[in-house]
Amino acid sequence: MKEETLDCAKMHDMPVCFVASYKSMVNNPEGKWVYVDADREAADLYIVNNVNKGDIVITADIGFAATLVAKGVYVLSPRGMEYRDDNIASLLEMRHFAAKLRRQGKHTKGPKPLRKKKNGIFPKCF
Numbered sequence: 001m002k003e004e005t006l007d008c009a010k011m012h013d014m015p016v017c018f019v020a021s022y023k024s025m026v027n028n029p030e031g032k033w034v035y036v037d038a039d040r041e042a043a044d045l046y047i048v049n050n051v052n053k054g055d056i057v058i059t060a061d062i063g064f065a066a067t068l069v070a071k072g073v074y075v076l077s078p079r080g081m082e083y084r085d086d087n088i089a090s091l092l093e094m095r096h097f098a099a100k101l102r103r104q105g106k107h108t109k110g111p112k113p114l115r116k117k118k119n120g121i122f123p124k125c126f
Contacts (some may be wrong), residue, residue, distance in 0.1 A: 001078055005058065006031055014056075019043045062091050 002018065009016040009031075016031045021038040036042040044064050047057060053072035059065055065075040065083040075083040083091065 001058075002031075019046050062088070062095050066092055 006016055017034060018029070018031055019034045019036060020026075021043060022035050023038045025035060026033065034046060036046045044061070047064075048067060048071075051057060051068065051071065051073050054074070056074045056076065057065075057068050058076045058078060059068075060078050062083070065077075066088045068075045069083050069085060069088050077083065
């Protein structure tokens with residue numbers, strides 16, 4: 001995922017900034033990296049406080065995506081789906097419903113494991 005993001009950014013001459021906790025430090029990282037505290041929401045908080053309208057963020061967290069969409073940020077899932085004003089409410093509802101089922105002891109399936117595709121996650125690179 002990181003490699004595809006960097007490749008796509010190079011194609012469009014766009015800067016990339018990865019945000020991660022100190023627990024996830026990478027040796028010899030490519031691209032710009034910002035390391036934050038290991039607190040649960042530290043990376044999200046950093047992004048929310050530093051993102052600008054029109055920026056692109058990749059996240060699997062639908063709740064976080066909703067916050068960013070409201071700020072005019074383009075938000076993509078790791079699978080390439082765009083979170084938008086017209087779909088974020090229904091995605092949040094589905095997330096809430098699945099969490100409710102899990103609290104009731106019912107098992108819900110998550111997404112299939114992410115596998116590298118022949119053409120990558122973003123084959124056309126936007």
